[in-house]
Structure formats: structure tokens, C-alpha cells
Amino acid sequence: MNVRLISFSAIISRLRYGIDICNWWIARGETNLEKGVYLYLIRVGWQAVLEINNKNFYTQILEGNEKHENYPGYRCNIGLKFSDVEKAPSPAITSLYRRVCQIVIQSFLICKF
Numbered sequence: 001m002n003v004r005l006i007s008f009s010a011i012i013s014r015l016r017y018g019i020d021i022c023n024w025w026i027a028r029g030e031t032n033l034e035k036g037v038y039l040y041l042i043r044v045g046w047q048a049v050l051e052i053n054n055k056n057f058y059t060q061i062l063e064g065n066e067k068h069e070n071y072p073g074y075r076c077n078i079g080l081k082f083s084d085v086e087k088a089p090s091p092a093i094t095s096l097y098r099r100v101c102q103i104v105i106q107s108f109l110i111c112k113f
Contacts, residue, residue, distance in 0.1 A: 002051040006058075009045025015063065016041065020070040042072050050093060057096065059089050 016024050025039045042061060050057045058077050065073035065087050073085040076092040083096040 003048055005046065005048050007045060007047035007060075009043045009061075011041065012044055012063070015044070015070065018070075020068075023068075023071045044072075052097065055100065057093055059093060
């Protein structure tokens with residue numbers, strides 16, 4: 001598995017420093033408050049490509065998701081197939097991966113007969 005960041009974006013102040021500030025920062029590593037916490041900014045427009053089984057899954061961060069318009073949304077695509085906009089990247093990637101693999105498995109079964 002290989003992951004690369006392929007697109008950057010600008011900081012949108014109203015999202016980063018407004019009422020929903022806690023939704024646009026993510027902690028990585030240890031979260032021991034006595035030692036300190038490393039926070040990383042989530043940016044609208046960031047794109048990463050994740051290679052799984054020789055297929056490139058492109059994931060993008062959007063403004064808003066199905067539940068909250070001021071929270072980050074994550075969408076994944078491979079070719080012309082897109083996931084729903086999710087609250088986290090894992091469900092977006094997983095749902096699309098299952099759909100793509102199901103198509104491959106069904107095609108294999110049809111060709112087998």
C-alpha cells in the first residue's frame with residue numbers, strides 16, 4: 001500500500017478558527033496533555049492517492065458532509081466511480097473499495113461460466 005499527498009489548499013479562516021474549530025484539527029500520536037499534543041490542520045481541497053491492489057483511490061477533503069455542513073467531508077473516487085461524502089476517510093475508501101471489488105468478482109464469475 002502506498003499513500004501520497006497530491007494536492008494542497010488554502011486555510012479557510014471561518015472553518016479553522018470559528019465555532020467548529022475542534023472539527024478541523026486532528027491529533028496524531030500520543031495525546032498526553034502533560035507532554036503536549038501534536039495537532040494537524042485538516043484543509044479543504046487536500047487530495048491524497050492511496051494505491052491498493054494496483055488501483056489508485058483518490059481521496060479529497062471537502063467542506064461539509066452528510067450530517068454537518070461545517071465539518072470536514074471525505075470523498076473517494078477511482079475513475080468515474082465515487083463514494084458518498086463521509087465523516088471520515090476510512091468509510092469513504094472502504095465503501096468504494098467494496099463496490100469496485102464486487103464488480104470485479106461479479107465479472108470474474110460471469111466470465112467463468
